[in-house]
Amino acid sequence: MASTSSPLLSVQARHRLHATLLAAVSAAALNAGSARAEEVTTLPTITVEGQAERANGPVQGYVARQSASGTKTDTPLIETPQFISVVPRAQMEDQSVSTVSGALRYTPGVVPEVRPTSGRYDSIVLRGFGGGGTDANYVNFLDGLRVARGINYLVPTIEPYGLERIEVVRGPASVLYGQINPGGLVNLVSKRPTAEPYREINLQFGTQARKQIGFDLSGPADPEGRFLYRLTGLYRDADTQVHHTHEQRIYLAPSFTWRPTADTSLTVFGKYQYDPDGGFYGLLPALGTVTPSPVFGRIRTSFFAGEPSYERYSRHLASIGYAFEHRFNDVWSVRQNLRYVDAAQTFGTSSIASVVGSTFNRRSVYSQERLRSLAVDSQAEARFSTGALSHTLLFGTDYQQGISDTGYGVGTAPPINYLNPFYGQAIAMPRLDWTDQYQRQLGFYAQDQIKLDRWIFVVGGRFDTAQNTLTPRATGQRTVQSDTATTGRAAVLYRFDNGIAPYASIATSFEPTGGMTFAGEPFRPSTGRQYEVGVKYQPDGxxxxxxxxxxxxxxxxxxxxxxxxxxxxxxxxxxxxRGIELEARGEITENLQVIASYAYTDARITRTTNLASLGKRPVTVPEHTASLWAKYAVLDGVLNGLSFGAGIRYTSATAGDAANTLSVPAYAVVDAMLSYDFGRSRPELKGLSLQVNAHNLFDREFVSGCFAAMQCAYGLRRTVTAGLTYRW
Known part of the structure; x- marks a missing residue:
């Protein structure tokens, strides 16, 4: 499918182009009538002015040039001394992704689906950190602001159909974002109102009874273009690869931009997402998945270990916010981003606790949760020179607050025999213990991007205060944990004329750790420190x-x-x-676009009281990952309008327990796509396209990861979707 990016030329640019072409044609005609035949007529130079890419705007094709996630300023990626990957809208559409995790499958250093779901959570491993439980690294940044999570299972996810791009910032990023996992962050960038009219509607059907309809409408609301709007929506209904589980989503995202002057803009974002059914998220024992059981062999990937009448996961998320920007003069500008979120979740499941022969003993869990959060980030930016030095100076303060309450209970459930499963057994609702939580974080940061000829320096620092208050309702005893942290970063890059840009950097991070020692002392924040050296290559032309x-x-x-x-x-x-990461994105020819990536990750536990895990690899972290995706478009001839693509993803073996006695085998998965743009050969069908995608084309059955002997997950089996899109 074509990208939802705005047209390459704005209305003003097209007017300038038409005027220039008219002048050129008129001059040529006059000269032809008056000049001698032997004289040569020199035509005026034709200059085409197009829209420059913005850091939060559409990307042409697969290669982004600008990003703000690494610096919070609109900076070329070639001048950012940090490894940042951008997954643009065009790639998401070509690969027909339905989750953010799925969109990251071809991104180096990211293991996106260790515990895959049909849309419940987006949890990743990034530069060796992440996984399950308290170590889970959830995708939780949207438009540069943190999306807060609840105490237990209330973890918001964002529908990728409402995103313009996904940006992966690797390594510690606390200087700009506060408390964060040291492996890095994934920042989701929302679709924004466009100055050019854009309208799209699409229908999709697929395996597992998948049905989906989406629409995306945008454009100016007045002739002057001071008011812009966008309305994006989606409805999806599907089964999953696990019996007795279902996925359903309703998504609506209105946004509105007011531009009273060329120097001022205000965009208001709204989002509503309701997931009545959250699909599957169960875990299975290693015996029967990683290795066959001598009693029952392999567990089927479709096997459901719970009870249909008890299993549930529903989630509401509603948010409202804005992005404001004003430019005072050539030096100073200010920005403020704000978002308020109200979310709720209900969760119930029965899971496998132990295995005896072919009998799976189970336990039950039930949880209800509510979350209200506020995040605001205020920035002042100054661009100026001091002698030979050019500065982009950024000052900012951000504040985050979250209020959540959860009822959580664990109970018993009757066992189930894998060889003769019987569903319909009653499970008693466990008693819920309610806990209230109040979290807040306040941070102050400063950053200077300095240019000296071809040298680029980035230095920054931050001070944070964070507080977490937990109050169990049963006792009313309040536990308050307060932390402070100072973090910093420094980096240097040199940009050669030939497009090569080597760089080096050092950065630190912090992340609060909940709980106390046996002596009653609260845990300090965990800290991260990274040294990185790298090189980028982006030649002109x-x-x-x-x-x-x-x-x-x-x-x-x-x-x-x-x-x-x-x-x-x-x-x-x-x-x-320690590791090495490689990524290449580019248009090899006018017809061919390619994404290639590789990551080598050497992760080790270097200090621990558990001697069995000392020096061993953390669970779910592969040593090698690699991927290759290519798309070819036929631009002429009888097949004009046809595009096809294919990709392969490889993940090496991973450890399935802390002592590394359980090894999860390596796997490789193939994806493919085929699309046809009817308007290329039939002008009356302009805007109509058909696309077919297959994920895990050869239906490879594999275990995507294990966290312990009783906690393993199967990877996603083959899914095929066919979508019809009309744009006008």
Missing amino acids: WRGLVQAAFFDLTRQNVLTPDPAHIGFNLQIGEVRV
Whole structure:
């Protein structure tokens, strides 16, 4: 399918082009009538002015040139001394993704579907950090602001149909974003109102009874273009690969932009997302998935270990916010981004606790949760020179607040026999213990991007205060944990004339850690420190970007079991990750677009009280990942309008337990797409296109990851979708 990007030429640009062409034709005609035959007529130069790419705007094809996620300023990627990947709208459409995790399948250093779902959560492993439970690294930044999560299972996700691009910032990023996982962050960038009219409607059908309809309407609301609107919506209904589970989503995202002057803009964003059914999210034992059981062999990927009458996951999310920007003069400008979120969730499941022969003993969990959060980020930017130095100076303060309450209970459930499963057994609702939580964080940061000839320097620092208050309703005893942290970054890049740009950087991060030691002392924040050296390549005249980086990342103050007090932890653990990451994106020819990536990740537990895991690899972290995606478009001839693409994703073996005694085998998966633009050969059908996608084309059955012997997940089996889109 074609990208939803705005037309390459604005209305004003087209008027300028038409005027220039008219002048050229008129001059040529006059000269032809009056000049002698032997004289040569020189025509005026024709200049085409197009819309420049914005950091939060559409991308032409697969290669972005600008980004703000790494610096919070509109900066060319070639001048950003950090490895940042951008997944644009065109790639998401070509690969027909329905989750953010799925959109990251061809991104180096990211393991996006260790515990895959049909849309419940987007949890990733990034530069060796992430996984499940308390170590889960959820995708939780939208338009540069954190999307807060609840205490237990209330973790918001964002529908990718409402996104313009997805940006992966690797390594510690606390200087700009505060408390964050040291592996990095994924920033989702929303679709915004467009100055050019854009209208789209699409229908999609597929395997597992999939049905989907989406629409995207945008354009100016007045002749002067001071008021712009956009309305994006989607409805999806589908089964999943696991029996007795279902997925359903309703999504609506209105937005409105007011531009009273060329120097001032205000965009208001609204989002409503309701997931009546959250699909599957169960785990299975390693015996029967990673290795066959001598009693029952392999567990089917479609096997449902719960009870249909008890299983549920529903989630509401409503948000309202704005992005304001005003430019005072050539030096100073200010920005403020704000978002308020109200979310709720209900969750019930029965899961496998142990295996005896072919009998699976189960336990039940039930949870209800509500969350209200506010996030605001205020920035002042100054662009000026001091002698030979050019500065982009950024000052900012951000504030985050979250109020959540959850009822959580664990109970028993009757066992189920895998060889003769019987559903319909009654499960008693466990008693819910209610807890209230109040979180807040206040941060102050400053950053200077300095240019000296071809040298680019970035320095920044931040101070944070964070507080977390937990109050169990049963006791009313309040636990308050307060933390402060100072983080920094420094980087340098040199941009050669030939498009090569080597760089080096150092950055730190912090992340609060909940809980206390046996002695009652609250845990300190875990900290991260990273050294990175890399090189980028983007020559003039070629739409492409090649990046390579080596990094050394250490996380300290990691929780590790207290050997003297069972059930408690000490904070002396350490994890070290070193690796190499490569990514190449580009238009090889006018017809061919390619994405290639590779990552080598050497992750080790370097300090712990659990001697069995000392020096071992953390669970779910592969040593090697690689991917290749290519799309070819036929631009002439009888097949004009036909496009086809294919990709392969490889993940090496991973550890399935802390002692590395369980190994999850490597796997490779193939994807494919075929599309046809009817308007290329039939002008009366302009805007109509058909696309077919297959994920896991050869239906490879594999285990995507294990967190322990009783916690393994199957990867996603083959899915095929066919979509019809009309744009006008």
